Amino acid sequence: MSDLAATLATAWDTLAAGVHDRTAPARHIVLATTGAEGPEARLLVLRATDRAAGTLTLWTDAATAKASELARDPRAALLVWDPEQRLQIRLRARVALRPGTPAEWKALPAAARALYGGTPAPGTAIPAPDAHRATASLARFAILTRHRPRDRNPPPWRPP
Numbered sequence: 001m002s003d004l005a006a007t008l009a010t011a012w013d014t015l016a017a018g019v020h021d022r023t024a025p026a027r028h029i030v031l032a033t034t035g036a037e038g039p040e041a042r043l044l045v046l047r048a049t050d051r052a053a054g055t056l057t058l059w060t061d062a063a064t065a066k067a068s069e070l071a072r073d074p075r076a077a078l079l080v081w082d083p084e085q086r087l088q089i090r091l092r093a094r095v096a097l098r099p100g101t102p103a104e105w106k107a108l109p110a111a112a113r114a115l116y117g118g119t120p121a122p123g124t125a126i127p128a129p130d131a132h133r134a135t136a137s138l139a140r141f142a143i144l145t146r147h148r149p150r151d152r153n154p155p156p157w158r159p160p
């Protein structure tokens with residue numbers, strides 16, 4: 001590709017396709033953060049893109065390791081690979097967490113709500129696969145969005 005503007009547009013189109021098409025390569029995006037032991041990477045579902053603002057939206061459980069990692073250090077890297085186009089999209093971002101709103105929560109199907117909440121918290125070692133109780137909790141529903149420097153004052157929302 002020689003046209004940089006067209007390349008950028010293709011990258012945004014590829015990302016946007018993931019939001020609406022479960023089979024699109026950008027449906028899942030790798031999010032890398034800095035953990036206590038070094039880099040950490042995991043898959044998340046891409047929930048929204050805003051080309052004009054240059055932002056992506058992802059959702060997580062506020063009790064996950066990634067949430068506390070981002071609260072400590074908002075710098076993140078994101079990665080998508082589209083094999084058909086042979087296109088790798090690499091992004092760097094500063095990520096803030098905000099609580100999901102009751103309206104966003106209501107829009108989720110019940111099965112999806114159950115992904116946010118539960119005991120013990122994600123990442124806790126359990127003695128057996130069924131030693132976890134799923135309880136849907138709006139207080140644990142966190143939206144990953146762009147970190148802006150002014151978020152520092154007042155301090156950003158820290159997950160419970």
Ligand SMILES: Cc1cc2nc3c(=O)[nH]c(=O)nc-3n(C[C@H](O)[C@H](O)[C@H](O)COP(=O)(O)O)c2cc1C
Nearest residue numbers: 028040042043044045059060061064065066067123
């Ligand atoms: C296909 C797939 C989709 C996933 N989507 C999400 C997601 O949207 N949000 C999320 O927090 N975790 C998602 N996960 C789970 C994460 O990859 C990760 O295992 C979990 O969030 C704990 O990560 P952490 O301990 O590094 O915070 C997904 C996993 C897979 C395999």
